[in-house]
Amino acid sequence: MADHEFQPETLAIHAGQIPDAATGARALPIYQTTSFVFDSADHAASLFNLQTFGNVYSRLSNPTVAALEERVAALEGGRAGLASASGMASEAMALMTLLQQGDHVVAAGALYGGSVSMLAVNLKKLGIETSFVDAGSADAFAAAIKPNTRAVFAESLGNPSLKLLDIAAVADVAHAHGVPLIIDNTVPSPFLCNPIRFGADIVVHSATKYLAGHGTTLGGVIVESGRFPWDNGKFPGMTEPSPGYHGVKFFETFGDFGFTMRARMETLRVYGAALSPTSAWQIMQGVETLHVRMERHCANALAVAKFLQAHPRVGWVNYPGLPDHEQHALLAKQMRVVNGAPGASGLLAFGVKGGLAAGVKFIEAAQFMSHLANIGDTRTLIIHPASTTHRQLDDTQQIAAGVLPDMVRISVGIEHIDDILWDIDQALSRAGE
Amino acid sequence: MNAAHTIDDIASLRRILRESRTVAVVGLSAEWHRPSYFAAKYMQQHGYRIIPVNPRYAEILGERCYPSLLEIDAQVDMVDVFRRTDDVLPIAQQAVEIGARCLWQQIGVVNADAAALAQAAGLDSVMDRCVKIEHARLFGGLHWAGVNTRVVSARRPV
Numbered sequence: 165m166a167d168h169e170f171q172p173e174t175l176a177i178h179a180g181q182i183p184d185a186a187t188g189a190r191a192l193p194i195y196q197t198t199s200f201v202f203d204s205a206d207h208a209a210s211l212f213n214l215q216t217f218g219n220v221y222s223r224l225s226n227p228t229v230a231a232l233e234e235r236v237a238a239l240e241g242g243r244a245g246l247a248s249a250s251g252m253a254s255e256a257m258a259l260m261t262l263l264q265q266g267d268h269v270v271a272a273g274a275l276y277g278g279s280v281s282m283l284a285v286n287l288k289k290l291g292i293e294t295s296f297v298d299a300g301s302a303d304a305f306a307a308a309i310k311p312n313t314r315a316v317f318a319e320s321l322g323n324p325s326l327k328l329l330d331i332a333a334v335a336d337v338a339h340a341h342g343v344p345l346i347i348d349n350t351v352p353s354p355f356l357c358n359p360i361r362f363g364a365d366i367v368v369h370s371a372t373k374y375l376a377g378h379g380t381t382l383g384g385v386i387v388e389s390g391r392f393p394w395d396n397g398k399f400p401g402m403t404e405p406s407p408g409y410h411g412v413k414f415f416e417t418f419g420d421f422g423f424t425m426r427a428r429m430e431t432l433r434v435y436g437a438a439l440s441p442t443s444a445w446q447i448m449q450g451v452e453t454l455h456v457r458m459e460r461h462c463a464n465a466l467a468v469a470k471f472l473q474a475h476p477r478v479g480w481v482n483y484p485g486l487p488d489h490e491q492h493a494l495l496a497k498q499m500r501v502v503n504g505a506p507g508a509s510g511l512l513a514f515g516v517k518g519g520l521a522a523g524v525k526f527i528e529a530a531q532f533m534s535h536l537a538n539i540g541d542t543r544t545l546i547i548h549p550a551s552t553t554h555r556q557l558d559d560t561q562q563i564a565a566g567v568l569p570d571m572v573r574i575s576v577g578i579e580h581i582d583d584i585l586w587d588i589d590q591a592l593s594r595a596g597e
Numbered sequence: 598m599n600a601a602h603t604i605d606d607i608a609s610l611r612r613i614l615r616e617s618r619t620v621a622v623v624g625l626s627a628e629w630h631r632p633s634y635f636a637a638k639y640m641q642q643h644g645y646r647i648i649p650v651n652p653r654y655a656e657i658l659g660e661r662c663y664p665s666l667l668e669i670d671a672q673v674d675m676v677d678v679f680r681r682t683d684d685v686l687p688i689a690q691q692a693v694e695i696g697a698r699c700l701w702q703q704i705g706v707v708n709a710d711a712a713a714l715a716q717a718a719g720l721d722s723v724m725d726r727c728v729k730i731e732h733a734r735l736f737g738g739l740h741w742a743g744v745n746t747r748v749v750s751a752r753r754p755v
Contacts, residue, residue: 167606170749178749180740185754206642213629215638217738225741233743244744410630417632419704419727421744428742 173455180234194445195227228441236385239354243390244421251370253437254384261427265291270308272299272318274325274566302333309341321351324573325566328494335363342396355458356507365392373540377450381443390420459502461510465576472514477592479515484508515570522595523548529594544577602716603724617674624679625649627657633679636729666691675699685711693718
């Protein structure tokens with residue numbers, strides 16, 4: 165008599181939110197309150213001791229934010245979720261909960277720039293070292309693991325490298341060494357890829373991107389699988405009495421959502437990067453249509469990729485959804501089928517003939533494609549990293565970061581495909597002048 | 598963990614938690630930071646009568662503590678077990694003997710023989726679940742901690 169398993173299209177709308185107990189409201193209320201009353205002194209004491217579950221202060225938990233946490237956890241097939249003010253904050257919280265001075269991280273080399281900075285600068289400053297490796301090789305991860313390694317970090321689909329990670333292979337390596345695999349699953353979104361299914365232990369999202377989907381709201385979410393054996397001897401912070409929280413042993417007391425509880429009570433509580441209830445509500449509005457939007461993003465991106473492949477002013481196209489792409493087998497294994505083919509998200513990169521100067525002209529000639537630094541909006545977004553985000557790097561450094569002088573990154577939106585192709589075509593013509 | 602003789606669907610767990618009023622907590626510790634104390638205190642605060650069963654104590658949480666299930670002089674609905682897996686079979690036998698309606702083995706307590714024995718005797722049998730976590734999951738509270746409760750419903754929680 166097992167419970168019915170709901171499809172992601174249903175979970176996107178229902179998970180984490182049932183009609184409101186106080187009012188019967190069907191839609192998610194915005195609990196825009198900083199604080200919550202205690203029923204009695206005993207009730208208050210129980211809440212502070214974590215002997216009962218409830219709300220105290222919105223930096224720690226909030227019912228509107230909790231709905232988002234549970235929804236993303238459900239979409240990822242995870243045990244529990246924790247939201248924060250931004251994707252970077254979520255990534256920071258996941259790492260800061262797990263790691264301390266003297267620990268080591270093995271990370272994929274070509275990560276989103278902010279993640280590189282966090283690992284190579286901010287955490288390094290606190291005495292946490294990171295080795296960056298070629299994400300295309302599970303062996304490379306294995307070779308970099310040391311006795312003090314406590315986490316492996318990578319992206320499921322890289323930005324802007326667009327390289328897929330073999331999640332299961334890297335998870336096996338991490339687990340063989342008793343450390344968790346953390347995956348940034350922002351680019352596929354939970355609809356196209358569920359890293360936990362392939363062995364990931366912790367998933368992080370910039371909810372700012374496809375989850376919220378409309379370019380309006382910053383947010384981040386951590387999801388844990390509930391399957392990592394935190395009592396394997398390498399994580400005393402999970403098994404010993406917490407000095408920050410009344411001697412509670414998080415793994416013993418909370419079991420398979422102990423990591424999320426610890427991240428909430430030791431990290432979010434202290435560093436304070438809480439997501440506002442209104443922001444959580446806005447992100448939830450977007451999540452309800454995640455499946456519909458992702459289908460259209462994938463269909464449009466494939467059409468754009470094919471159009472660019474045939475275009476005389478385009479030197480090269482990189483989109484994992486193209487049928488002849490070298491990672492097609494991995495795409496089919498790890499990504500949901502949409503429109504009859506494994507979805508590859510809306511993100512693609514291409515090279516404009518004429519190098520850097522042509523790239524700049526293309527960007528500036530676009531009419532409704534927006535030149536800005538974001539991905540995962542309903543609107544088509546374009547950026548030329550060599551002249552903007554990576555401008556201060558020299559040619560060698562840019563290439564090491566996966567940036568070529570002629571490279572344009574497009575986050576293909578869900579406008580009508582004819583109009584997207586029209587704008588690309590006319591901008592390419594102007595770039596050739 | 599869901600073995601053949603155990604229950605873990607939402608409807609059944611809800612029924613068991615609603616129908617139970619008196620819970621004998623076997624292996625309850627008097628130390629406030631122990632998981633058994635957390636669970637028992639939570640259940641007490643949510644309207645259940647807790648009867649501690651542990652030969653090491655005389656009283657816990659304001660209730661007389663019994664050395665075994667057989668000495669309890671009240672009707673026990675649920676036997677909630679915080680003991681090692683290997684020690685559960687005799688507890689299951691006693692649960693049947695005292696007419697309990699449910700044998701509930703806590704997280705990490707996974708004695709399949711005990712579960713089967715209880716089920717064969719007509720008791721509801723739950724294994725590897727925490728009574729506090731399942732209550733919070735189904736009756737409120739756990740979702741505020743961001744936990745995936747797997748509840749999908751168009752009804753207000755009762």
